[in-house]
Amino acid sequence: MISEKDKVRAKKICIHEAGHLITSKLFGFKTNGISILINQRIGHSGEATIILPVANITNNNELIGYLEKRIQILYAGVIAEFTDLNKNFDDSSALIDWKNGGGMVDYAKIRELTHVLRNIKYPKTSEENKQQLELDKLDKVNFANSVQIVFENIREIHRIGKLLSDKVLQYDITYNLTEGELL
Template identity: 35%
Template sequence: MTTRLPTAVRDRALQIAHHEMGHYVVARALGFATGGVTLTVTMDLRHQGGACITLVRPISSLETMKEHLEARMMVLLAGAMAQTLPSKTSAPKRVDKPKATAILKGEQGAEQDYAKIRELQHLLRNIAYPDTDPASGERIAAQLKAMTDRLWARTQKIIEDQADTIAELAVVLVNGMTIVEQWGRPADTYEVVYTGPMLERLRAVQSIPSLGVWTDSCGDVVQHWK
């Protein structure tokens, strides 16, 4: 049975649900195996969310490695982008880039995503430009920016194309939230856990297009708490 959430809790829960479902949808679209999604919001609006994404896969060449790193960066970018999608169904489904950038840089709990992106973009650049002089600061910065801008644009297109699916899955997640019993003190935490098999049965999940083919089974949990 669905618990009636206080308005402020529901609004925060929907924001974070969009974030987690952004990770989830882009991961599936790019061919990553996915598991469950979790969401927790307290009465004072602290929150935690997680999307289970498998990272284990065979990598037999540098080209395959580059493709994997690019896809992984796109999955990490996707959460903040999806969180900025408008909640009103009548509004254009567009990513708010300044807001998404602020979320990634730590204003709303996605610092882990940003830290991982920073590490991966340097690794990817090192593979793409193996002969770069470490002292070439301006050239390295330009290469990193060009790489990130390209992946941002690709990710944004998927998020906007799949905005209705992300919104539908976010509502499903939030509608499943219930208050957690806490012995000896008032319950103040709402949570939901959707397992991988539960999500697989949803028509919205089954409709996510495949944009990349990877094989494989839960390695990484993209998780946030604030």
């Protein structure tokens, strides 16, 4: 049986994955549910299965739109995890999670995709200080857009996160919430 402490952790992870899932759906990406596995000693793994439409990217404007959506989807997980139903966002805990916690992988992808996005939008900028300003601007806009999406959908995100976390009863078992169960 899973401990109470790990049950609380599982719920946060499920909300995190639901944030990715809902944001993906709003952007028109196909999804295939979410899953979680809690291990008592080594941590957890969670996943929102998102089918990325990369074959449809045929020009720079479509690539820019795709990169912005992916960045916002990646941000949505931690934002959802640290936002309560009253839309209170614990930004200091979120920052810690992006730097040292479960959101590290998402944040590494965010940084990489933001660099690619900057290179496409501002290909002629060569001065390092100006590049950093452009990166900061893109990051700020995508973060703010993701916050808005999560806030507008926080009840549904928490509902889906709870549906999955209520299934988590034991360690070392992968629990899934299928597309059919999301309704």
